[in-house]
Amino acid sequence: MSYGPKPWLQRHWDVRAATNFTLGGTGAGLLVATALATVAAPGWKPALAVGLALIAAGLGAVWLEIGRKLRAVHVFFNPWTSWMTRESFAALVVFALGALALALGHPSIAQADGIAALFFVYCQGRILHASKGIPAWRTAGITPLIMATGLAEGSGLYMLLTAGGGETRAPLLLFVLAIVARAFAWRGYRANLGKGAPLRALEPSAKWLLNVGTLAPLVVLLLGYFVAPQFAPAAVMLAAAAALVTGWHFKFTLVTRAAFNQGFALPRLPVRGGR
Numbered sequence: 001m002s003y004g005p006k007p008w009l010q011r012h013w014d015v016r017a018a019t020n021f022t023l024g025g026t027g028a029g030l031l032v033a034t035a036l037a038t039v040a041a042p043g044w045k046p047a048l049a050v051g052l053a054l055i056a057a058g059l060g061a062v063w064l065e066i067g068r069k070l071r072a073v074h075v076f077f078n079p080w081t082s083w084m085t086r087e088s089f090a091a092l093v094v095f096a097l098g099a100l101a102l103a104l105g106h107p108s109i110a111q112a113d114g115i116a117a118l119f120f121v122y123c124q125g126r127i128l129h130a131s132k133g134i135p136a137w138r139t140a141g142i143t144p145l146i147m148a149t150g151l152a153e154g155s156g157l158y159m160l161l162t163a164g165g166g167e168t169r170a171p172l173l174l175f176v177l178a179i180v181a182r183a184f185a186w187r188g189y190r191a192n193l194g195k196g197a198p199l200r201a202l203e204p205s206a207k208w209l210l211n212v213g214t215l216a217p218l219v220v221l222l223l224g225y226f227v228a229p230q231f232a233p234a235a236v237m238l239a240a241a242a243a244l245v246t247g248w249h250f251k252f253t254l255v256t257r258a259a260f261n262q263g264f265a266l267p268r269l270p271v272r273g274g275r
Helices: 015-037 045-063 069-077 083-104 107-129 142-161 170-193 197-226 229-256
Strands: none
Touching: 015 045, 015 083, 015 107, 015 142, 015 170, 015 229, 045 083, 045 107, 045 142, 083 107, 107 142, 142 170, 142 229, 170 197, 170 229, 197 229
């Protein structure tokens, strides 16, 4: 790799880091949707278990990036300044509450787990925002975008796992609000990002996010509920799949293909003197 004043694409966080933001965000969103569903849906345990597994898989992918695997414990040593440390502690709380909810079967514990999961995905957004050398990550609005994307993906996955939402409409309402919030979050983030290589890398996936992952699901849901109610469950699942896949594609692009370094300026260049 050659370095110079022009921005270059970072290589330290690869597809394994992107997997953490993708699966971890989706798993956290699924736990939030499950927390909302526990009030009326008795079969919430499988969804909660899948959410925990997704977060564990995402963190495991990050662990694979570490050269010395046993050094992973060092992530717990800096809670006052590191959002990675806070994410790790949030994950411990998520796993502890999730395991307790599965063992005891109390919906109130699952709801507490949903709150912890919401903080987990918030930490993920703050991790990116703290990466000051990457304009696409440090830009104002990245945290709401990451949170809205995780909630949209997770609530969409809940629809797929329950074949259309099951016995309660709360996760479906969360899904609709999340995909709309995700679209507005992208607009605000894009306005702050400005023109350049990161925006050029993000725009194709963002178009899919807005058109296929937001507009199309809303149209499908409206048709399914008000034009052909007999197809409503299928419409919900189709909308959920579109929002989930486009969200994953966008986050993979954000971490692996739009993460250009800032580069550096050379206000003065050395000049070899001569006689």
